[in-house]
Amino acid sequence: MVLRGVLIWGHRSVGGMSDRQLLVDAKDIGKRYGDFVALHPLDVRVHEGEFFGVFGPNGAGKSTFIKLLTGQLRPSIGRIEVLGIDAVADPQHLKANIGIVPESESPPSFLTPPEFLTFVASLRGLEDVEGKVDHWLSWFGLNEKRDTMCKDLSKGQRQKVMLASAFIHAPKLLFLDEPFANLDPIYQRKCREWLLDHVAKGGTIFLCSHVLESAERLCNRMAIINEGKVLAAGAIEELKLDGETLEDVFIRLVGHTIEEAEQIAGTDEEEE
Amino acid sequence: MNLGASVRSRDWDEVVDALGQARVAVLPGDGSTHVPELHLNEPRRGWAAFRITFRAMFLEEWRETVDFAQARQIILFPLLLSLITAVTTIGLQFLVGTGAAQVSDIDERTFSWDQLRIGVHLPLLMFSLGMGTFAFKGQEAIMQRTGSKNRLLAAPALQPLTTSAAHFTYFVKDLIYYVLLILTPIVAGMSVGLILDEAGLIQTPLEWSSVFWTWAAMATTLAEGLALAFLGSVLWLRGRPFTWLGPVAAVAVGLSAGVGLFPWDMALVGLAVQRHHALMPLLFGIVGAGLLGALASSLLVDDFEVKVTSKKNLLNPAMRRLRFLGTGPLRLLVAKEFVDLIRSGTMKKMTVSYSVPLLVLLGMAWLIDFAEAPIPINLLSYAPFLGFFGFNFYSWLTILDDPDFMNGLPLRVPQLLRAKVVVYFLATSWISLIFFVLMAWRLDEWAALPTGLAVMFANSIYIVALTAFLMGLRPNKAIFDGRIMFWFWLGTVLPLLGLFLLSFTQGDVELYGNWWERVSEDGLSATATAYDLEMVRGGYLGILSISGGLLVGSAVLWALIDVRWGKKPFEN
DSSP states (O other), rough: OOEEEEEOSSSSTTTTTSSSSSEEEEEEEEEEEEEEEEEEEEEEEEEETTTEEEEEETSHHHHHHHHHHHSSOOSEEEEEEEEETTTOOOHHHHHEEEEOOSSOOOOOOSSHHHHHHHHHOOOTOOHHHHHHHHHHHHTTTTGTTTOOOOSSSSSHHHHHHHHHHHHHHOOOOOEEESSSTTOOOOHHHHHHHHHHHHTTTTOEEEEEEHHHHHHHHHHEEEEEEHHHHHHHEOOOHHHOTTTOOOHHHHHHHHHSSSHHHHHHHHHHHHHO | OOOOEEEEEOHHHHOOOTSOSSOOOOOOOOOOOTTTTTTOOOOOOHHHHHHHHHHHHHHHHHHHHHHHHHHHHHHOOOOOOHHHHHHHHHHHHTTTTTTTTTOTTTHHHHHHHHHHHHHHHHHHHHHHHHHHOHHHHHHHHHHHTTOOOOGGGGGGGGOOOOOHHHHHHHHHHHHHHHHHIIIIHHHHHHHHHHHHHHTTOOSSSHHHHHHHHHHHHHHHHHHHHHHHHHHHHHHHHTTTTEEEEHHHHHHHHHHHTTTTTOOOOHHHHHHHHHHOHHHHHHHHHHHHHHHHHHHHHTTTOOOOOOOOOOOOOOHHHHHHHHHGGGGGGGHHHHHHHHHHHHHHHHHHHHHHHHHHHHHHHHHHHHHHHHHHHHSSSOOOHHHHHHHHTTTHHHHHHHHHOOGGGGGTTOOOOHHHHHHHHHHHHHHHHHHHHHHHHHHHHHHHHHGHHHHHHHHHHHHHHHHHHHHHHHHHHHHHHHHHHHHHHHHHHHHHHHHHHHHHHTTTTSSSSHHHHSHHHHHHHHGGGGGOOOOOOOHHHHHHHHHHHHHHHHHHHHHHHHHHHHHHHTTTOOOO
């Protein structure tokens, strides 16, 4: 079911959705810097057990979208409620209960991986900090780098530390921005499997990427955005026209101007 | 019925009116995302968050220092401080005049204890004012967090920690770090002097009862300076009118204390602690600094935005203006540094931070002239000090940008270092020039102006060339490297002292007589005698020789930068 500028996902791809708990509820969130609109107003509602992908070209507004939902940015307008927490009023409480892996951020340069993980686990008030730190260091194969300062790790190893810091408190909701960018294929697969398992157990994942392969492999729903606007959203199969690949969908939508893309959405609506 | 997730996107103008208000009021959340069976983590706040963050930040600071200076030099630095203080303790008797035969006018040619106290606390305050701009540091950490370097000061962006808590912890961490690494070795050096006194090896007028109070008083001054600079930097970031409030208030307070509107004790609480050895000023100073730090922290807002701004091309116009630098990479790098300076807004901050010590120096010149103090200081005495402030400016230049990306370019570290020296010279020369001309006008010493300018610029070039040669791209960390600081001390203090002492042979010699000659003959029992033209001439030639030597030294250091930094990677 596709409406003009609005898409409501049906039950087809995820069964039993009606029983699922709403985890993210944002109303009219938008971000503007002076005259530049980074993100046009959005309404977002996401439930538990969803693997939700936000895809778009570089500079489309994906990171802004995720930063707003995670309390890293204050919206110019709108309100955001996540896990019952007002993300604007109490971002500290929100960050204690979600996991964030940003697109390009390293752990503190002069701490070792266990020191950084101990820091983030302690701030969240977790129990058995040492056990959790040991577990995730082993899981990511970082035991041999326990005494190495993060600045001296490779990009991939730093990314593993960031992922471990987001997983360490087993959050129900994870926000991942290009999480696999620097990982080797072995750990890409390992992480994908963990994330899918997490979702199967009721976790929810927001994934931002421009790698469409990730969408096909992981997401049960996705949105394609460009120039700060959602161009289309839905279950992947619903977005494809006859015989189209996901890449075709992406180019068809993003390759046009926004007005043209909206025109396409309007045509779809009339056809329905 | 729940239909699953939904996303709805609308045009900005559909939702927001021309005045920027939402056309339809957005109601607060209704708690529908609350998961009853989910146990939510309660983030650590207050003391618990401070404790966790302090531990990690202290570790981070120590690691960063050791990473640059190596453990051996880290230990050498406090040892060096202790040694210098011990020597100073031994020399105290001469400084205050108790080491020579007491004559009626001896106090006029030695320092009083109170002058010495001010001499300790005023520079310490200046140092802490320079080091305490934590709001700027936090902003830089946030801006740089997407690069290869990251600091805990940027942790609030992702972790459950407020910006205020992170900055307050950083303030306390820095205070304790400086107390441990700088003030405690100084006091240890004093103790060594006292022990030698008790062993009968030397004589010092210092008493054991002063040791604790000196430490406490210096810590109070340090805390005050850090807190004031912290508050000033926070106010600056909050925009107008606060931007100007901090600097104007600081200059007003300094001038008011300078002209005696209120005692120095009230402006410099550490000095009051030192003078009176009293607990109340100590408590007032430390608690007051803590409260100022807390106030500054509370005024910070959680702002992790990387502003999206469009700018006109500045690089090409800068390149055109720098034609005189030739066609090589130096011109390109200098242009790039200037663009960084302007775009980051650092040009304004640096100009202010460079001008404040010069303003203080100008105020000092005016006060000494105004009070007709019996010290033979003249325009040429100030010239080397103006050049000395170049160290601070150069330090700022090295933290503008993360230079790691240059490792992949056909460039070498010495080229960037030289570009920074050139930028320093181009960006500050006009400020120094204005201040020096103002001083000449204030002291009515126009005749000394050309020589003074030559001395000032020679010093300026030399200090920055020496800093670049010794410390490369990381001067902020090098200050904790004992080996580097030893050479820096040797390389700066000796010529500075030489120029300063020789300057006494110049200026208003009719009033002060052949002060230098008499002092060199009779020490502290010297008395003024007849005016000696030969002595003036000799002193003048000495000043020119040292300045010429500094220029030659600068050229040598300029060349040696290649040897020292030629094979090093770009990192700051």
